[in-house]
Amino acid sequence: MGKINPNRVGVLTSVVLLTTALAACSSNNNGEESGAGGNESKAPATTSASSASASQETKEPVKIKMFNRVNADVVIDGNPVIEEAGKLANVKLEVEAPPINNYVDKLQVVMASGDLPDLIYNWGTAGNGADANMEKWAQNGLLEPLDDKIANYPNLMNNITKEMWDAVKSVNDGKTYIIPRPNVVNHWGYVINQQWLDKLQLKAPTTLDEFTEVVRAFAKNDPDGNGKDDTYGLSLAGPDLGRNTIWNATNFLTSAFNLPVVDGVKDTDGNYKIREKMSGYLPYLTYLRQLNEEKLIDPEFLINKIYVDQEKLNQFKVGIIYGHQTAVLGNISKLPDSEKIFSYHAVLKNDQGVAYDWITPAMWGGWMIPKDSKKVDDILAFLDWGNTAEANALFQIGIQGLTYDSYDPSTKLITRTEEQANKLKTISSTYLTPANAINGDGASIVNGDTPERLAVYQAQLDEALKQMTAVNVPAVRSPKILNLNSSIPDLVKKKDEKEIAYITGAIDEAKFKEFLEKEWYPATADAEKEYVDFMNSLGK
C-alpha cells in the first residue's frame, strides 16, 4: 500500500531525485559560462586529432568500464556510436548508465561497494563535479590524484582551460581528482516576444529605462490584442528549494545594477564582498518590488518552478524570460516557429553604459579515476581523445549515413532525414560526450537544421556579443561561502524569506536592513572574510 506506507527507501529516493533536480538547476547558473571568452569560442575546433591514440594503434585495445549519466532514450547495448568511439580511441569501451534522475543514488552505492568502474562521471551540486561528494571520496582515499599525469596529454591541456583546472582542485589538499568535462559557453541574456515588440513599435531594450518602458507596455498595452488585461512584462523561475528565483540566471536584469549573480566579481568600489553587501543588491530588490507593485511582472515570479516561465512565454502570458544564445532555437521543439516569434538579446547595460557578460568556467561535471588504477594512462589517453573535435562530433551528431547525410563543421549545418534524427536519439546524446565542447563550442546547434535558422542564431549571438563586455569569473573555491547551506541553514532560509518579504512589500526597507545588519552580516562575516582572502590571493 504505497501511499500510507512510505518505506525509507522510497523517501530517500525522492529526496535524491530532487537533489539531482536542484543540482541541475544550480549548475545552470553557476557552471555554465566559460573562460574561453565570447570571440575566441567561435574559433574552429582543434583538429589536432588523437596523438595519444595514434601511438597506441598497435596495442591491444584496453577495456575501459565507464560509469556515466545517460538519458533513458539511448540504448547502451550494441550501440554503434559507442563501438565507433572504441575503434577510434583504440579501447574496448563498456558503458554502465544508471538513470539520470537517480544517478547520485547509484553512484553513492557504487563508491561504497569497493568495486569501482575505471572511469566515473560526477556532476554533483557544484556543476563542475568538484562537489562535497568528490571531496569526501578523495579524502577517503578512493580517487587517484592526477596532477602529475595530465600535462602529458595535449588535448586535455588545450581544451580544458587553466580556470577549469583551478575550479576543480580539492579545497582540502589542492590536488586534482577530477578531469573537467568542458561545456559550451553560454552567454546569458533574455528572450523576448519579438512580435509583441513589433506590434507596439518598440525595440529590444538595452538599458534599464528602456526595459521598464517595454515591460510596462507589455503589461498594459494589450500586446496580444485580445482586449483583455492578461499579460505581464516578464517572469522568472527557479528551483523551489534553497534559492530564490531572483538569483536564477537573472544576469539580464542584475547587470543593470552592477550585481553579479555569481560569486567572484568585485563590487563597483573595487572590493570583493558577499552579495548582500554589494551596492546593487538593494536597488535590484527595490526595482523588483516596484515591478510587482505596479503589476508589471508575473505575480507568480517568486514561485514559478523551472520551465514554468518558458511555458508562460509560449502561452503568450509574459513577454520576457531569461535565456542564453540557444534558447530560441531550443524552444522550437516546444513551439514550432519559435525563431520567428522570439528573439535573444544581451544583458542590460549598467549606469556606465557597460553590459557585463560574467563568464564562469564552462563545465558539465567531470571524470574521476579510482585510486591505484592500473589503467590510468590508458584512461587519460581515452579522455584526451574525447577532447578532440572528432570525438565531440561523433557523440553529438552520430555517424554519417546512419544519423545524418552531410555535415559542415565550419557552418555547423547538418542535413538529416526525420528517420535519421530519430535514430540519433536512440544511439547518442550530449550526455555521452567525454567533452561537450571543443574550445567552448559544440559540434552542432540545437534545431539548427536549416541555413535560415542557423543564420537567425548567428545574427542574434553576434549582436549580443558585440554589446557585451566579457568578464571571466574564476570559480570560487572557498569552502565556507560554499557551505552556508549546511553551516547556517536556518539563517539562509530566513534571509530568503526576508528578501521575498521585502519584494512583496510585506516589510519595509528599514526592517529589511535591520535584519541584514543585525543577523545576516554577523553570521556570514567569517565566511566573507575567507572568501575575500581567497579572491585576493588569486591575483598573486
Added chain:
Amino acid sequence: MAKNLRSALRYVDKKKYLYIMLIPGVLYFLIFNYVPMYGVLIAFKDFNFNKGILGSAWIGFENFRYMFGLSDFYTVFWNSLILSFLKLLFGFPFPILLAIFLNEMRSRTYQRFTQTLIYLPHFISWVIIGGILVNFLSPTWGVLNIFLGQLGIDPIFFLADESYFRPIVVLSSIWKDSGWESIIYLAAIASVNTELYEAASMDGAGRLRRIWHITLPGIKSTIIVLLILRLGHIMNNGFEQIFVLQNQMNLGVSEVFETYAYRVGILGGRFSFGTTVGLFTSVIGLIFLLASNRIAKWMKEDGIW
C-alpha cells in the same frame, strides 16, 4: 526445568503446523529486514566510504545535537505534526464514508463504474497533479480565480498565501487517494455477514440505522488497525506532494521533516543528516503506534496484536 521444556515441546508439537507455516515469513524478515539494519548506525557515525559503515568512526549524538540546535527545528516539527494531524482528521474518515456510501448504491453497475473512476487519480503522479493544481489556482490565469472574479471576489494567491497551504494539501490528498484507500474498506464491508442486513431490514431498520448498527461495527477492527498504522506514520507527510506544492513564499508552513532533510542533508552536504532525521521521525512514529495500540487494547478493541 526439564518438565517445563517437555511441556513446551508438547505445546509446539500440538501447534506444529502453525509454527512451520511461520518459518518462511520470519526468515524473510530476518534476512531482508534485520540483516541490513545495521545501516541505522550511520546516524551515529562519520561515514567513510573506504571503511564501510561498521568501520567508520563513531561521532555519538553529534548529528542529533546539530538537528536539535537548529533554530527552525521546532517550526518544522510543528509543521509536520499539524499537517499530519489535519490529514488524519479530514483525510482518514473520508475513504470510510466513501466505501460505506458506495456500498449503499442500489445499482451494481453504476457502483462498479464510479468505484473505478474514484481510484483513477491514485495513478497520476504528484508531479502531474501539482502542475494541474498550480495552473488551476493561479491568481491571474487560474480557473478558480476567474470564477471568483465573476462573483466579484478579488483574486486570491492561493499558493503564496500561508493560510491556504494546509487546506490545499489536505483536500488534494483526499482527491488523489481517498478512492484508493476506500478499497480496503470495501473489502471489509464485503466480509460483513449479509444475514445481519437481512435480519435488520426484517426489523424495519432504516438505511442510516443499518449503517450505524451493522456496517460500522462490522468494519470497526479494520478501521482501528488502519488508524494505528497511520498514527505510526504521523511524522511522514509524503515528500512528493509537499515538494510540488511548496514554494519560497509558503515555506513558513510547508517545510516539513522530509523537505528539511533534503535541504540541509543534501543541499548542505550533510550526508548522515537524512538518516538522523529518519531515525528521529521513526522513533516518534513508533511511540505513537505503541501508545495507540495500548489505548486500543485498553478500550477492549483488537489492536495490531
Added chain:
Amino acid sequence: MGIRSFKDKLFDSLNYTVITIFALVCLFPFLYVAAFSVTSYTEYLQHPLKLIPYKLEFGAYKQIFEMPVLWTGYRNTIIITVAGVALNIFLMLITAYPLSKPDLKGRNVILLMITFTMFFNGGLIPNFYLIRSLDLYNTLWSLILPGALGAYNLILMKSFIQNIPSSLEESAQIDGANEVTILARIIIPLSKPAIATFVIFHAVTQWNTFFNAIIYTSKRDLWPLMLIVRDLVVDGGGVARDVMDAANSGVTEFTIKMAIIIFSTLPILLIFPFMQKYFMKGMLIGSIKG
C-alpha cells in the same frame, strides 16, 4: 411505509449525487493526461484546461511504440508483477494465519519484530551488500524478493483473518482437519475480498517499482517500465535542467510525456475491474454455506 420510502429515496438521490460529483472530480486528472496525450502542444498552450481536443493527434503514441526500451520494460514489469504478487500472497497467507491466533505462544514477539521493520531500515548500502551476497544482483529476482512481504499489509491481512468467526474453524477442527487444511479450505475462501485487495495493492506496488532497479541492476535491459517512464517523464518535478538541456533528447515533449503515462498505467488500471466482483456484498454466502 410511505415515509420510509421517501427517506429512502432522499438518501438514494443524495448518495448518487454526491458520489457522482466526486467521481467526476476524480476523473479529471486522468482525463487531463489522456486528452493532452492526443492534443498538440500548441493547442495545449492556448487552452491548458480544455479537455476536448479539436483535432486528435496520435503522433506521440506512434513515437512511443517505436521506443525499444519501453517494450523490454513492459516485459520486465509483467514478470516482476506476476511473480511478485504470487509470492506475496502466498507468504502473506501462511504468515498471517498463524499470527491471527491470539493464544499462539510467541506470537506477540513475532508481531512486534515485524512491526519494528516498518520503522527501521538499513538504507541503501547495506541492502545493496545483501542483494549482492545473495547473488541476486542483476537478476529480476532482486526486484521481486525485497518487498515480497511487508509489515503493513501483513498486519492488515492478519486482522482480516482474525475477524473470521472462529466457530467455522472449530467445527472443522472437530472433524480432525489440521491447520493447513483449515487454511486452504476455510480461511482462504472466506478471505477472498481481502486477498483481492492485496492482489491489487501489491500488483500496483510492483508495477510502480523503479527504485530497487536502480540500485540492484546495472543493465538497461533489466529496467522495469516505470524506471524508464520516470526517466523520460519526470522533469518538471525534478530533473535534468542540465546545462545543455535544450540539446538533450532527455527532455521529453509534453504530449509524449502524457502519452507515456497513459501507455504505462492503462494495463494496471485494468486489474481493478477484474477484482471488483470480490468486493460485492453477498458473494461470501456461498462459501460459508458450502
